[in-house]
Amino acid sequence: MENVKLKASEYATLNNLSLNTVKNRIRAGLLRGGKEEDGIWYVYLTQEEFDYLKSLKEANEERERKTQEGLESLKSTLEGSLIATYMSALMQKEQQKEQLLHELSSLYTLLAIKEKEMEFLLKELERTKSRCDEKEKENQELREMLAKEEEKTKQLQEALREKEYILSQKELEIQRTILEKDRELLSKEMELSSLRMELQKIKKEE
Secondary structure, three states: OOEEEEEHHHHHHHOOOOHHHHHHHHHHOOOOEEEOOOOOEEEEEEHHHHHHHHHHHHHHHHHHHHHHHHHHHHOOOHHHHHHHHHHHHHHHHHHHHHHHHHHHHHHHHHHHHHHHHHHHHHHHHHHHHHHHHHHHHHHHHHHHHHHHHHHHHHHHHHHHHHHHHHHHHHHHHHHHHHHHHHHHHHHHHHHHHHHHHHHHHHHHHO
16 A cells, blocks of 8 residues: 655644644654654655545535635624624634644653653663662672682681791701701711721831
8 A cells, every 4th residue: 555754744734733743643653653864754644544634634624614604604794793703713712722632632642651661661770770789799799708718818828828937947957957967977087087097007106
């Protein structure tokens, strides 16, 4: 089926609506349309919808024309002129009232949609907050585990320093023992050398 693209302003004129009402209906999803790259709002209709609205507009215009003709005929007398003026004012007020009701209806529809969007966003925010709380709880648990591991590492480092200190003391004791044994060995070698010299002297004297 062929589609018809109308400017929102043309659609508003065709339906005796304000441009703002048409835009609100588009935003609320009651009308197919949108704001295009040229910055203009459009309404998308099927050919059948367009023809129906056009015929409805023509029928309304014909009815208004006949009403105006009737009012003009009343103006021939003073009393009729007053009645015609009153009826014209009354018709104008009714048209304004109808436009305001249309606009109010579209605003209520748009408000209901916005409230649903807000409700969805609040639920999404609550879910996001819940996930953040879970992540914060996991992070806190990780921080506690990390603190425990750091405490264990600190204890191990202290124990390692104590072991290193004990080992260094043991090494010093071993070195002192080796030095003492070396001195003892040197003393024994000197004594042995002295005895050898005495022994050789005795052999020479004999």
